[in-house]
Amino acid sequence: MADTRSLFATRLYRARLSAFDPQIDPGELEASCYSIADDDEAGQDWCEREGYPGYTSYASLTDLPWRFPIFADLVKALDAHVAAFAEDLQFDLGDKGLVLEDIWINVLPEGGSHGSHIHPHSVISGTTYVAMPDGTSALKLEDPRLPMMMAAPTRTKECREELKSFVYVAPEVGDVMLWESWLRHEVPMNMAEDDRISVSFNYKWE
């Protein structure tokens, strides 16, 4: 029998946000996202200018946790999730830690999508899901080695998840997903009538 192993793992973390305190009320978080989006004219202008579908606070509000107590609470819970993931990754953090770098709101309306990207300058990136209407987009993750597979055959449709080139994950409201920031990902088009709302974030090693 041959001994065939998997090497160079890509870890993907999924948990319920509520697994760590403080507890965040999902309805209050959704209402906060909408009220911040409604008030953020600079952000709305940026989205319009850049052709961004829907709304993101990424370019306009860099201090959500300082302005809004519910985001301060959210960051406390996310800090604990990121620490748990760092344990799983067996990172040697030395005398530094993983600390929040950015956190932002995404409101993706029907027909909106967010193309494939990575998060430079960060270590851990992730998203917590605030509103996920029926039929809305999954999160699509891509094997980072695709550029090296020029002459390789594709895999069978039924191949094991760890061998797939693209993996789709359908998060539920209240889920937290974390991955290493180099992992390319995208949000395919939202085919649901209602908004897909999420809060994304980056953690750096500092």
Ligand SMILES: [Fe+2]
């Ligand atoms: Fe992203």
